Amino acid sequence: MAKAEFGQAVRRWRDRVAPETVGLPAGGQRRAAGLRREELAMLAGISADYVTRLEQGRASHPSGQVIETLARALRLSSTEREHLFHLAGLTPPGPDTVPARITPSVQRLMDRLEGTPAAVYDAGWTLLVANPPYAALMGDPSGWRGHERNAVWRNLLGPGTRVRHTPESQRAMEAMLVADLRAAAGRYPADGGLRRLVAELRAHSDRFGELWDSGAVGHHETARKVVDHPRVGPVTLDCDTLTVAGSDQRVMLYTAEPGTEDAERLALLTVLGTQALTG
Structure with a gap:
């Protein structure tokens, strides 16, 4: 797994998601227009600490389920989702596996x-x-x-x-x-x-x-x-x-x-x- 590149990709995609597009309030003091780590964690159903470790390259081998939830929370395209799987060292699910990507x-x-x-x-x-x-x-x-x-x-x-x-x-x-x-x-x-x-x-x-x-x-x-x-x-x-x-x-x-x-x-x-x- 390319830990540093994986974390950079998650952070980059997190920064581009406006809170209001995922049903979150956009007010308050924000250093960037995108999601906070805590907000991404909530949307993906994982802990904020785990998001931090992923972005900092301190977590290894996230599961396919984690990749899917991150891809949904970050509103990734099909190509971006496949790229995130590859960065995690995983093969994107194929036609013989249960579809987990929400259109x-x-x-x-x-x-x-x-x-x-x-x-x-x-x-x-x-x-x-x-x-x-x-x-x-x-x-x-x-x-x-x-x-x-x-x-x-x-x-x-x-x-x-x-x-x-x-x-x-x-x-x-x-x-x-x-x-x-x-x-x-x-x-x-x-x-x-x-x-x-x-x-x-x-x-x-x-x-x-x-x-x-x-x-x-x-x-x-x-x-x-x-x-x-x-x-x-x-x-x-x-x-x-x-x-x-x-x-x-x-x-x-x-x-x-x-x-x-x-x-x-x-x-x-x-x-x-x-x-x-x-x-």
Whole structure:
């Protein structure tokens, strides 16, 4: 890895990203027009110390996942993203691996959904990016690492989500997720991360093994969900999952019926954001 050149590239690209283009306030005392290290760290879901070490050439061998998150946060073009992979000593993902690059059009869509909880998942249901309203609604995902970012793992082995489920809806959701994961594994056989995820799920979840081996199927449809929020209480929302043609990614959106108490609660929790809960 060309540590110095990698760090210089990250710093150069960080300096050119205006805060307002990524939904951050542009005010305050700034020595440059671009992002602060802390802001890049927040957008990429990594620590500010790690960004500092990368820029100063003191960190080695960043993972492909870190490169992808940096590329998204820095709004890199396809050519720039490939260059960053090469600077890190890595081969950019090919056609046999799960697409993780968010297209400019999807990024513009996310930028415009200021009051709507929205998140983008890849073909294997690993979270790529979530906007602030989504983080406020479902919990801040910026500290999630590895399999913690995968919806299949979180629902079968991890802490789950804030969505309230009946036994029937839980089973249907699990079947849909596993069916999607099986389809992704078939489409992207060279994706090592996907293979490791499947192996860990099979090793530790009997429910996953049962669904995987039975060839369970599921499908997406608009669903009304109740989200138990720790500050504003239960919020009933419509959840739609849109598939992005050409990238195999999914945009998940939560909306409330206008003029209802749920719409008021959604607006309130969006204002509250992810502030720490107090007694």
